[in-house]
Amino acid sequence: MIISHAHRFVFAHVPKTGGIAMRAALEPFADADADVLRETTHETLPALVARKPELSGYFKFAFVRNPWERLVSFYAYARRYLAGTLPQLQETSFAGMIRLIDSGAAWLEPLHVLRPQSDYARGADFIGRFERMGDDFSRICARLGLSAALSRRNASEHGAYATYYNDWSRGFVAARYAEDIHEFGYAFEANS
Numbered sequence: 001m002i003i004s005h006a007h008r009f010v011f012a013h014v015p016k017t018g019g020i021a022m023r024a025a026l027e028p029f030a031d032a033d034a035d036v037l038r039e040t041t042h043e044t045l046p047a048l049v050a051r052k053p054e055l056s057g058y059f060k061f062a063f064v065r066n067p068w069e070r071l072v073s074f075y076a077y078a079r080r081y082l083a084g085t086l087p088q089l090q091e092t093s094f095a096g097m098i099r100l101i102d103s104g105a106a107w108l109e110p111l112h113v114l115r116p117q118s119d120y121a122r123g124a125d126f127i128g129r130f131e132r133m134g135d136d137f138s139r140i141c142a143r144l145g146l147s148a149a150l151s152r153r154n155a156s157e158h159g160a161y162a163t164y165y166n167d168w169s170r171g172f173v174a175a176r177y178a179e180d181i182h183e184f185g186y187a188f189e190a191n192s
Helices: 021-028 045-051 053-059 067-082 094-103 119-121 128-145 167-176 176-183
Strands: 001-005 007-014 059-064 126-128
Touching: 001 021, 001 067, 007 045, 021 128, 021 167, 045 053, 045 059, 045 119, 059 119, 059 128, 059 176, 067 094, 067 167, 119 176, 167 176
Parallel strands: 007 059, 059 126
Antiparallel strands: 001 007
């Protein structure tokens, strides 16, 4: 979460949507650290505005990502960088991780990345897309009168997301993230 009183904006960081790059670009404008919860970088926008109603008049924005690709990105990132935090994923296939999510594995449930993106972005004035991040970020900067540039940060390396899925797992993600898929207009693209 990045808040700027001087520029009257709130950036709601949705996990695995390019938020680290966005935060790095916007941190020079952040002047409201006291308003941000230190224990998480992923407070939902509705929770923040309920806690700090004076922010409701600010320009609020977030970025979202195709839910199928987002889970593949999380899996690849967790396997590469979170071995100490999530050792259970080190010997688990992507299909196995999806089955664990479906079974309600207690150690996965608290992960912010598994929440629907709509939980974080609800109430935003602008919702950008990871798939066109550069263009959408430029629009935001123009709207706010900011001069900022994005750089690639915290990226995970993985193949085309469609190759990770079978019929069951594709349907599971469609059901679990149905609100995101509907609200943000995403679809499973077999050639992605």
